[in-house]
Amino acid sequence: MNSIISTIKKEGILVGDGGWGTLLIKAGMQAGECPELWNIQQPEIVSNIAMSYKEAGADLISTNSFGGNRIKLRSYGLEDRAKELNQKSAYLTRKAVGEQHHVLASIGPTGKFIMMGDVSEDELYEAFREQATALEEGGADACIIETMSDLDEAKCAVRAVKENTKLEIIVSFTFMKSTGGEERFNTFMGTTPEVFISEMKKLGVSILGTNCTLTVEDMNALLQRMYSFEKEIPFLIYPNAGQPKLTEEGITYPEKPETFAKYVPDYYNNGAKIIGGCCGTTPEHIRAVRNEIERMKLR
Numbered sequence: 392m393n394s395i396i397s398t399i400k401k402e403g404i405l406v407g408d409g410g411w412g413t414l415l416i417k418a419g420m421q422a423g424e425c426p427e428l429w430n431i432q433q434p435e436i437v438s439n440i441a442m443s444y445k446e447a448g449a450d451l452i453s454t455n456s457f458g459g460n461r462i463k464l465r466s467y468g469l470e471d472r473a474k475e476l477n478q479k480s481a482y483l484t485r486k487a488v489g490e491q492h493h494v495l496a497s498i499g500p501t502g503k504f505i506m507m508g509d510v511s512e513d514e515l516y517e518a519f520r521e522q523a524t525a526l527e528e529g530g531a532d533a534c535i536i537e538t539m540s541d542l543d544e545a546k547c548a549v550r551a552v553k554e555n556t557k558l559e560i561i562v563s564f565t566f567m568k569s570t571g572g573e574e575r576f577n578t579f580m581g582t583t584p585e586v587f588i589s590e591m592k593k594l595g596v597s598i599l600g601t602n603c604t605l606t607v608e609d610m611n612a613l614l615q616r617m618y619s620f621e622k623e624i625p626f627l628i629y630p631n632a633g634q635p636k637l638t639e640e641g642i643t644y645p646e647k648p649e650t651f652a653k654y655v656p657d658y659y660n661n662g663a664k665i666i667g668g669c670c671g672t673t674p675e676h677i678r679a680v681r682n683e684i685e686r687m688k689l690r
């Protein structure tokens with residue numbers, strides 16, 4: 392299988408997938424359940440989510456393994472099943488999407504911080520090594536170290552993946568917009584987009600991105616800033632479907648598929664080469680992104 396980088400060179404722009412949590416909840420997952428356990432207990436539902444994103448036009452489809460590191464799984468008493476849960480997640484997505492699509496292994500944060508003394512660097516490294524090797528064994532060809540806020544943790548994850556697998560690596564941070572005054576973005580640990588880009592380039596990561604937290608408008612502003620700093624690296628961008636609202640039906644996201652895709656040409660002009668969605672986005676949002684890209688190609 393070609394690398395994502397070479398697919399980008401060939402195609403110009405790729406479509407990612409959308410949210411998984413939203414669809415798992417719609418399929419009946421209850422609050423407090425471990426999403427990764429559904430790879431074993433509800434494999435058809437997990438497969439169907441992967442397939443629905445493929446059918447919506449995604450080129451890269453994730454695995455249901457965002458919280459699949461053993462540090463996070465410990466809160467469910469499932470840490471000793473980390474290998475099995477991750478392998479199965481990659482197996483299910485690969486089986487659902489076939490060999491012509493990229494299976495992008497999702498590797499999320501552990502929720503523990505070296506700086507706070509919550510966890511040692513060795514423990515983090517080992518957790519990411521275990522997760523990444525299992526995802527590769529299950530059939531993933533690339534990974535996305537995503538929704539990261541902590542530079543130390545992200546660096547550790549990159550090393551663990553690089554030194555133990557052949558997975559192509561994408562790193563995606565989540566930034567907040569500061570309220571009031573001039574437009575500023577940083578992670579909740581204080582990292583700026585510029586520092587994130589510089590540090591990841593030093594590690595040789597060749598695709599960088601941003602996902603979650605922000606709306607399509609704010610993501611567009613953030614991406615402009617990233618692109619004014621860095622013009623060579625292809626960017627991935629996965630905005631949320633607006634800001635979450637608590638309604639009678641639970642947490643909902645207001646951004647409709649039609650308006651979700653309105654910034655796609657701007658994203659492309661600002662260096663985005665992979666466009667998908669994060670929280671609250673569905674196959675309909677991804678189909679809207681795909682349609683917008685096809686329209687751009689015709690122009």
Ligand SMILES: [Zn+2]
Pocket residue numbers: 602603604631669670
């Ligand atoms: Zn998200």
